[in-house]
Amino acid sequence: MDQPLWAPSPERVDGTRLAAFGRFAGARRGRVLDSYPALHDWSVHEPAEFWAAVWEFCSVPGTRGSDRVVEPAEPFWKTRFFPDARLNVAQALLREPSDDPAVIHAREDGVRRALTRAELHALVSRLQQALRAAGVGPNDRVAAWLPNAPETYALMLAAASVGAVFSSTSPDFGVDGVVDRFGQIEPTVLVAVDAYLYGGKRFDCLDRLEQICERLPSVKTAVVLEYVDATPAVEHVRGATTWRDWLEPYVAAPVDFQLLPFDHSWYVLFSSGTTGAPKCIVHRAGGVLLKHLAEQQLGCDIRSGDRVSYFTTAGWMMWNWLASVLASDATIVAYDGSPAHPSRTTLFDLTDELGITLFGTSARFLDELRKAGVRPVDSHDLRSVRTITSTGSPLVPEGFAYVYDAIKPDVHLASISGGTDLCGCLVGGDPTSPVWAGEIQRPSLGMAIAVVGEDGAALGAGAQGELVCEAAFPSVPLGLWNDADDTRFRATYFERFPGRWHQGDFAEWTEHGGVVIHGRSDATLNPGGVRIGTAEIYRQVEMIPEVADSLVIGQQWDNDTRIVMFVVMQPGQSLTPELQTRIRQRIRTGASPRHVPAKIVPVPELPRTRSNKLSELAVREVVHGRSVGNTEALANPDALAYFRDLDELRT
Numbered sequence: 001m002d003q004p005l006w007a008p009s010p011e012r013v014d015g016t017r018l019a020a021f022g023r024f025a026g027a028r029r030g031r032v033l034d035s036y037p038a039l040h041d042w043s044v045h046e047p048a049e050f051w052a053a054v055w056e057f058c059s060v061p062g063t064r065g066s067d068r069v070v071e072p073a074e075p076f077w078k079t080r081f082f083p084d085a086r087l088n089v090a091q092a093l094l095r096e097p098s099d100d101p102a103v104i105h106a107r108e109d110g111v112r113r114a115l116t117r118a119e120l121h122a123l124v125s126r127l128q129q130a131l132r133a134a135g136v137g138p139n140d141r142v143a144a145w146l147p148n149a150p151e152t153y154a155l156m157l158a159a160a161s162v163g164a165v166f167s168s169t170s171p172d173f174g175v176d177g178v179v180d181r182f183g184q185i186e187p188t189v190l191v192a193v194d195a196y197l198y199g200g201k202r203f204d205c206l207d208r209l210e211q212i213c214e215r216l217p218s219v220k221t222a223v224v225l226e227y228v229d230a231t232p233a234v235e236h237v238r239g240a241t242t243w244r245d246w247l248e249p250y251v252a253a254p255v256d257f258q259l260l261p262f263d264h265s266w267y268v269l270f271s272s273g274t275t276g277a278p279k280c281i282v283h284r285a286g287g288v289l290l291k292h293l294a295e296q297q298l299g300c301d302i303r304s305g306d307r308v309s310y311f312t313t314a315g316w317m318m319w320n321w322l323a324s325v326l327a328s329d330a331t332i333v334a335y336d337g338s339p340a341h342p343s344r345t346t347l348f349d350l351t352d353e354l355g356i357t358l359f360g361t362s363a364r365f366l367d368e369l370r371k372a373g374v375r376p377v378d379s380h381d382l383r384s385v386r387t388i389t390s391t392g393s394p395l396v397p398e399g400f401a402y403v404y405d406a407i408k409p410d411v412h413l414a415s416i417s418g419g420t421d422l423c424g425c426l427v428g429g430d431p432t433s434p435v436w437a438g439e440i441q442r443p444s445l446g447m448a449i450a451v452v453g454e455d456g457a458a459l460g461a462g463a464q465g466e467l468v469c470e471a472a473f474p475s476v477p478l479g480l481w482n483d484a485d486d487t488r489f490r491a492t493y494f495e496r497f498p499g500r501w502h503q504g505d506f507a508e509w510t511e512h513g514g515v516v517i518h519g520r521s522d523a524t525l526n527p528g529g530v531r532i533g534t535a536e537i538y539r540q541v542e543m544i545p546e547v548a549d550s551l552v553i554g555q556q557w558d559n560d561t562r563i564v565m566f567v568v569m570q571p572g573q574s575l576t577p578e579l580q581t582r583i584r585q586r587i588r589t590g591a592s593p594r595h596v597p598a599k600i601v602p603v604p605e606l607p608r609t610r611s612n613k614l615s616e617l618a619v620r621e622v623v624h625g626r627s628v629g630n631t632e633a634l635a636n637p638d639a640l641a642y643f644r645d646l647d648e649l650r651t
Contacts, residue, residue: 005435008412008434013431018039018430020057021039024053028053029049043447044446047070047446047472054293054294054446058328063086065082077489081262081287081472082262087262088257088260089288090158090255092327093323095327097121098116098118101115102332103115104307105336108199115150120154120157121252124157127154128161129253131189137164138163139163139265140189141164141165141167141187141268143187143189143190143219144169146314148170152319153323153334156168162256163260165282167187167267170610171193171195171203180632181280183216188221189219190216191224192205192225194225197228197336199337200338202228206232206237209222210237221239225242226242260285262287263284263285263287263478264284265283265285266283269320279492281421282480282481283423283475284475289327291423292424293327293328295321296328298445299444300358300429301431304328305331306358308332309322316611318360320423322334322360335350340368345374347361360390361388361390362390362393366399366403367542370398370402371545387431392611394516395438396535396538397437400437412429416429416440417517418444421477422503425447426444427443428440436510439515440514440515441514442513446474449515450470451464451466452500459508461508462508465508467503467505467507506520506521517535519534532594537597538550539590545570549567555649556624564623566601566643567601567602574602584596601648607635607636607637608635608636609635619643622643
């Protein structure tokens with residue numbers, strides 16, 4: 001494709017927060033910062049100037065303490081940003097009490113609730129008092145087993161206001177999944193939900209909560225949110241009280257924000273953990289806040305008064321990302337339920353109803369809409385939407401084209417990629433530049449991104465290699481929980497390429513200065529010693545209408561690796577020899593002969609993580625007769641049984 005799918009008008013470019021930031025920073029630094037490439041070059045070569053400008057431009061409350069912005073250190077991850085600053089991230093997100101909406105909650109059954117900023121302040125104040133009465137102070141852990149609801153955001157803000165560490169997971173997790181996560185960090189307070197709704201069905205949580213509390217001896221206070229039932233029966237849950245009774249003694253007052261160091265712990269997030277126990281990643285408050293402000297205001301053009309929705313649960317880092325939009329004086333639209341209930345256009349109905357300006361979704365969801373022939377452009381207004389963001393897995397070129405053809409032709413489509421590991425983006429959007437099919441537009445501001453070969457040498461456009469960041473950035477985690485000497489932390493992110501952050505994405509630069517992600521490098525295929533990204537194969541198979549879903553692994557075979565593809569067929573379709581031939585031909589001509597699978601095997605279901613990502617590694621382990629360490633990380637762990645001892649893989 002020799003033309004972009006979309007390009008902003010000069011007037012639109014001039015009106016973006018990014019352009020305003022360029023003018024703001026340029027005037028103060030005596031520089032010309034009138035384009036994204038100029039801003040990015042400055043941000044990585046003068047990080048102290050850049051991050052100081054982000055602090056000022058985004059009006060971060062607190063005190064800098066001194067002019068020191070970056071304090072370099074060895075090893076790489078010990079670098080400190082704003083070492084003398086004091087702030088409280090809850091204050092940055094809550095801002096001033098007002099009648100403006102802070103959180104609008106939409107449940108799949110039609111329930112709608114809205115909290116103004118004044119009402120959110122009041123709720124956080126009462127929660128803060130309740131937490132302090134429970135003995136919670138700086139560095140204590142508060143855990144949430146909750147849906148994407150206003151109370152979850154309020155609990156997080158209350159925990160942050162007193163310096164406690166917040167961690168959450170979604171109520172669809174089973175007992176082992178919750179205990180595997182929270183058991184490592186030993187929370188003293190656990191807030192859970194009575195039940196939740198998904199796909200028109202009710203799922204009770206109290207029986208599981210009873211088992212969870214028995215297995216989490218650190219929990220001294222257990223609270224049940226009345227989410228579905230007005231009076232849930234909590235008597236059989238050890239030490240439990242209801243949300244209403246817990247808060248009843250406390251009257252709202254001004255929130256007391258405890259000023260804390262920039263590097264104070266804010267969140268513990270968890271890796272997916274499909275091949276072992278989840279890693280507990282400890283995130284610093286100021287660093288995550290500043291990183292999100294740069295991504296949201298500059299990369300996604302989020303402004304005061306915007307309404308921002310991201311389809312997520314409280315068990316995915318995009319929930320934490322969504323929470324931060326409050327710091328931009330924007331409104332969170334928190335949807336809870338199935339995105340396809342009662343119809344595939346539910347989220348678009350909500351967008352028109354509430355005037356959503358940023359519509360956040362996953363590549364998987366867009367692909368499902370495309371295959372189902374859903375065309376919101378024909379049935380919905382969507383005039384409020386300026387930005388559509390996509391993450392979770394690589395968005396294929398056909399997915400880009402689908403957005404502009406079937407959803408909205410004049411919209412900034414920002415495919416973004418990063419991860420739980422940094423609670424942010426490595427590469428992402430640029431609202432001032434064209435969108436090219438299949439490409440993530442830019443390296444994120446402040447991120448010294450490179451694509452390198454096996455020897456660590458930088459690669460140019462068109463060459464595939466490992467995505468790394470070559471300099472420190474504010475949201476490098478503080479470390480992993482219970483990893484005092486950083487042994488596991490170093491091995492996870494820095495051992496492969498010393499002095500660089502290596503997260504494990506297989507990528508390449510494009511001639512437009514963008515990036516294509518070819519999948520996880522730990523799932524990269526190596527037939528005949530040639531590295532192949534799985535996303536290259538998925539792109540071709542997604543064009544086969546008879547195939548609903550596919551997953552590719554490398555199987556050890558005959559002293560080499562052969563490519564094996566598993567496919568889920570559309571209803572009423574079967575994997576005939578003729579269809580196998582067509583699939584192989586499509587891959588051969590669209591990718592290369594090396595990409596063609598040696599085996600194509602039909603299965604009824606593919607395992608996915610709870611953030612809806614294909615679990616290639618879990619399938620690979622099962623195919624090779626190895627155990628999968630943590631099936632609780634999967635949304636559908638029973639699907640792994642289909643891959644054991646397959647006759648098709650014996651020859």
